[in-house]
Amino acid sequence: MVNSSRTTELRQGVRDVSPIIIGIVPFGLIAGAAGVEAGLSAAQTMGLSIFVFAGASQLAAIELFGQDAGIGLIAITALIINARMMMYSASLAPHVLEFRRRLKLLVTYVLTDQAYALSIARYEQAELGDGQKAWYYLGVALTLWVVWQVTTAIGIMIGAAVPPALQLEFAVPLVFLAILGKSINTTSRQVAAVVGAVVAVLWALLEMQYDLGLLLGGTAGVLAGAVWMLRGPGEQHR
Amino acid sequence: MIADSLVWATIGIIAVGTFAIRGSFIALFSLIDAVPRRVELLLGFVPAAVLAALAVPNIVVADGTLVALSEPRLIAGAIAGGTAVITDNMFTIIAVGMGVLWIVTAVA
Numbered sequence: 001m002v003n004s005s006r007t008t009e010l011r012q013g014v015r016d017v018s019p020i021i022i023g024i025v026p027f028g029l030i031a032g033a034a035g036v037e038a039g040l041s042a043a044q045t046m047g048l049s050i051f052v053f054a055g056a057s058q059l060a061a062i063e064l065f066g067q068d069a070g071i072g073l074i075a076i077t078a079l080i081i082n083a084r085m086m087m088y089s090a091s092l093a094p095h096v097l098e099f100r101r102r103l104k105l106l107v108t109y110v111l112t113d114q115a116y117a118l119s120i121a122r123y124e125q126a127e128l129g130d131g132q133k134a135w136y137y138l139g140v141a142l143t144l145w146v147v148w149q150v151t152t153a154i155g156i157m158i159g160a161a162v163p164p165a166l167q168l169e170f171a172v173p174l175v176f177l178a179i180l181g182k183s184i185n186t187t188s189r190q191v192a193a194v195v196g197a198v199v200a201v202l203w204a205l206l207e208m209q210y211d212l213g214l215l216l217g218g219t220a221g222v223l224a225g226a227v228w229m230l231r232g233p234g235e236q237h238r
Numbered sequence: 239m240i241a242d243s244l245v246w247a248t249i250g251i252i253a254v255g256t257f258a259i260r261g262s263f264i265a266l267f268s269l270i271d272a273v274p275r276r277v278e279l280l281l282g283f284v285p286a287a288v289l290a291a292l293a294v295p296n297i298v299v300a301d302g303t304l305v306a307l308s309e310p311r312l313i314a315g316a317i318a319g320g321t322a323v324i325t326d327n328m329f330t331i332i333a334v335g336m337g338v339l340w341i342v343t344a345v346a
Contacts, residue, residue: 019332039239044249051253061252068240071248078252082259084288090263091284094273104268108261113292120285167339170311173296174318174335180289181322181331189286196287197294204295207302214291221287226280
């Protein structure tokens with residue numbers, strides 16, 4: 001019984017991540033193609049996908065490798081882009097606290113925007129046990145991992161073959177939008193979303209050198225939501 | 239192009255740093271074996287704030303400026319957002335969003 005419900009969650013995770021895959025495929029192909037175009041070897045390009053496994057930071061690093069930037073600048077730029085994942089780590093922590101150590105390490109390695117977004121939405125929606133939570137997460141995250149590695153390899157071998165006119169990568173923000181719709185079920189969460197969006201948009205408009213929009217937008221949104229809940233009208237705080 | 243070994247060293251630094259970022263709070267809260275209540279209150283706002291910060295700039299900003307109201311991505315995003323109010327079905331929302339994107343792009 002317990003096992004079957006875990007399998008159910010695994011399948012649910014794979015099913016939920018499938019629309020995201022549509023948007024990830026062109027992205028992965030580009031990560032592969034761009035690496036070899038910038039002058040990295042096939043192994044190095046693949047190494048980025050395997051060891052770093054974070055698309056936006058990989059593309060930024062590849063771009064900088066191509067420009068012969070210094071390794072300090074490349075590493076710092078990539079890590080600043082990835083700093084947003086600290087928020088995911090914090091947000092997921094209450095759910096994975098009782099996982100075995102090895103499972104926590106696996107959860108950590110395969111943590112992505114998409115795995116976080118789908119899993120936290122699922123955890124808030126359904127009453128799940130630890131095992132179910134783990135299998136749902138792995139259904140999402142490991143599917144993404146496999147697709148990312150395979151598409152990187154294909155991109156290295158044959159280039160980014162998806163016609164850009166299809167704009168398939170737009171599926172990814174659409175998925176985030178769809179999940180967002182479910183998660184803004186209180187006024188203070190709506191405040192968090194609006195402030196998060198505005199700050200991230202402002203940062204994008206300023207075209208700052210460092211891609212901190214997500215971290216700053218997310219942090220500002222969280223603080224705004226909390227202030228609204230504690231001080232704002234309409235909602236009483238506990 | 240910088241030397242092969244330096245490329246690998248850079249990939250290694252990014253990989254280790256990214257793993258540390260991903261594991262940061264999972265490790266910290268595991269270490270103290272709890273998530274402080276005040277922190278948990280804040281964490282409730284992370285999905286809403288982060289999802290909005292992830293999605294919205296991709297829809298309303300292109301090349302460092304706000305897109306025009308006639309921009310296909312904006313129209314598709316708005317209609318997909320409206321669809322999300324009506325239904326929870328992810329495939330429907332994506333299908334509507336991508337469909338509108340292709341139609342408006344073709345027409346424009």
